[in-house]
Amino acid sequence: MTEPFNAATFLTEDRIAAGDADRVAIHHPRGAHTYRQLTEEVRRVAAGLVAIGVRPEERVLLSMVDDVELATGILAAMYVGAVAVPSSTMLTGPELRKLVVDSRARVLLGSSEFSASVTEAAADAPDLRHLVLTGDTAPDVPGVTGLTWDALCAAEPLEAPYPTWDESPALWLYTSGTTGTPKGAMHRHVDIRFVCQTYAAQVLRMTRDDVCLSAAKLFFAYGIGNSLFFPLSVGAAAVLEPARPNPTLFAERIAAYGVTLFFGGPSFWGPLMAADLPPGTFSTVRNGVSAGEALPARMFHGVKEQYGFEILDGIGSTEALHIFISNVIGGVVPGSSGFPVPGYAVELRRGDGSVIDGVDEPGMLYVAGESICTGYWCRTEVNRMVFQGEWMRTGDTYVRGADGSYTCLGRADDVLKVGGIWVSPTEVETRLLEHPGLAEAVVVGVPDADGLDKPVAYVVPRPGHTLDPDEIVAFCRAGLASFKRPRQVIEVAELPKTATGKIQRFRLRAQAAATVTPVPTTAADVAEAQA
Numbered sequence: 001m002t003e004p005f006n007a008a009t010f011l012t013e014d015r016i017a018a019g020d021a022d023r024v025a026i027h028h029p030r031g032a033h034t035y036r037q038l039t040e041e042v043r044r045v046a047a048g049l050v051a052i053g054v055r056p057e058e059r060v061l062l063s064m065v066d067d068v069e070l071a072t073g074i075l076a077a078m079y080v081g082a083v084a085v086p087s088s089t090m091l092t093g094p095e096l097r098k099l100v101v102d103s104r105a106r107v108l109l110g111s112s113e114f115s116a117s118v119t120e121a122a123a124d125a126p127d128l129r130h131l132v133l134t135g136d137t138a139p140d141v142p143g144v145t146g147l148t149w150d151a152l153c154a155a156e157p158l159e160a161p162y163p164t165w166d167e168s169p170a171l172w173l174y175t176s177g178t179t180g181t182p183k184g185a186m187h188r189h190v191d192i193r194f195v196c197q198t199y200a201a202q203v204l205r206m207t208r209d210d211v212c213l214s215a216a217k218l219f220f221a222y223g224i225g226n227s228l229f230f231p232l233s234v235g236a237a238a239v240l241e242p243a244r245p246n247p248t249l250f251a252e253r254i255a256a257y258g259v260t261l262f263f264g265g266p267s268f269w270g271p272l273m274a275a276d277l278p279p280g281t282f283s284t285v286r287n288g289v290s291a292g293e294a295l296p297a298r299m300f301h302g303v304k305e306q307y308g309f310e311i312l313d314g315i316g317s318t319e320a321l322h323i324f325i326s327n328v329i330g331g332v333v334p335g336s337s338g339f340p341v342p343g344y345a346v347e348l349r350r351g352d353g354s355v356i357d358g359v360d361e362p363g364m365l366y367v368a369g370e371s372i373c374t375g376y377w378c379r380t381e382v383n384r385m386v387f388q389g390e391w392m393r394t395g396d397t398y399v400r401g402a403d404g405s406y407t408c409l410g411r412a413d414d415v416l417k418v419g420g421i422w423v424s425p426t427e428v429e430t431r432l433l434e435h436p437g438l439a440e441a442v443v444v445g446v447p448d449a450d451g452l453d454k455p456v457a458y459v460v461p462r463p464g465h466t467l468d469p470d471e472i473v474a475f476c477r478a479g480l481a482s483f484k485r486p487r488q489v490i491e492v493a494e495l496p497k498t499a500t501g502k503i504q505r506f507r508l509r510a511q512a513a514a515t516v517t518p519v520p521t522t523a524a525d526v527a528e529a530q531a
Contacts, residue, residue: 007170008078012035023208042072065111096117100128169187171191175422184376191370195229206230210236213250225323239259261288273302312327315406324341324371337398337408343370349366360400364397364412417453428480437472443486
């Protein structure tokens with residue numbers, strides 16, 4: 001049976017009823033919003049969405065910096081019963097347009113910083129009717145009504161939310177996952193409450209006195225939990241930082257706001273260690289949190305020794321909305337993902353589908369829990385492969401230790417995870433083959449000095465062409481989100497193939513492992529992966 005529930009009111013109006021009206025909900029570059037002010041702003045944005053014709057269950061796509069407008073835009077869409085679809089700000093115009101078209105979004109909300117990509121994405125989108133940008137100038141796109149953010153929010157605040165149910169659609173998050181094709185993972189209102197009541201409450205033990213800062217942005221499943229859902233669910237405060245993350249900047253934010261929970265990933269913790277900041281910089285931080293990729297044990301020990309706090313590493317996914325296996329406070333097993341989060345069940349299965357009951361035997365990781373999405377939008381074939389009854393196939397190979405902790409052994413396919421984000425080699429190869437000087441191209445992952453994937457391209461030039469590796473990398477940057485670019489381009493006379501013409505990727509991976517010099521993750525990598 002369904003029951004009335006709206007995630008936006010759970011995170012705003014319910015906090016006022018709990019006595020948090022005058023507590024700070026969000027710190028942002030222009031000041032702060034209390035829970036009372038945040039609720040009022042959400043109702044005002046909601047009224048604007050209703051005024052331009054947004055109806056329940058229609059998609060509202062957002063391409064915005066981490067600031068109060070993005071936070072209120074997401075909550076307002078859910079408040080009126082629509083579906084919030086925050087998207088990566090790293091996407092090019094054509095890449096963003098794929099999401100606009102696929103989601104059939106009626107409204108696109110954007111930050112003025114991304115006006116070029118947003119307006120390009122809006123052009124000729126068949127279902128789009130309104131484009132809203134922050135700043136003083138309304139966008140001008142033929143066939144689409146352009147508005148400024150202030151014009152959208154000019155109406156009187158909406159008095160009450162749309163009467164959604166716990167099962168009503170609330171949030172789509174696009175992920176490339178294992179296929180390389182963007183897929184919208186569809187989440188319900190109840191999924192948001194569930195991750196707050198399990199991971200946030202029982203693993204992080206979050207309270208109203210916590211202050212949260214996340215290197216991962218709000219358009220990530222990881223980031224939206226860290227900086228919006230979790231703190232607002234308990235009356236805590238979030239720090240929204242629009243700028244690209246770097247150790248010095250985040251150290252300043254931690255000191256300014258007294259951050260207690262600091263969320264990052266391996267591609268952030270490495271540069272943080274290298275920054276060698278004063279030991280007392282993170283005196284207010286009670287715990288770090290890591291996800292996106294397995295955290296090398298050396299990073300756990302290094303951060304603890306340098307800065308005095310433990311990092312709780314875990315594994316989550318866009319499909320599960322947040323972390324479902326995690327290390328716990330006072331019980332970290334360095335190098336592992338930890339233990340199943342309360343409320344989730346996990347299994348390891350062999351190739352024949354049988355369940356592994358013992359320890360130290362690798363298997364495919366499956367997870368079940370209330371926050372698992374209802375599926376991917378219009379992706380029947382992959383839905384049948386990934387979602388099997390109550391279980392979701394993660395695509396990760398894991399092993400369970402004698403202590404009950406789970407350790408990641410890697411992906412079961414060729415998809416790379418760069419800076420915590422899935423990158424399809426096929427997508428990068430497609431871009432490479434648009435280069436007039438290339439005949440063939442294959443992209444493989446090469447572990448850096450910390451064991452984290454970096455894309456390396458093996459290319460065969462067209463006859464008569466001389467290749468400049470730096471120019472090819474720049475060519476990729478121009479057509480793809482920058483983090484997807486190859487970190488190195490290696491020219492070869494031919495690619496290893498089977499008798500039937502299939503590329504032998506394993507040979508290229510072995511060659512790369514033997515010949516490519518591993519380098520540590522840099523601050524620039526962090527900025528690209530988490531911006």
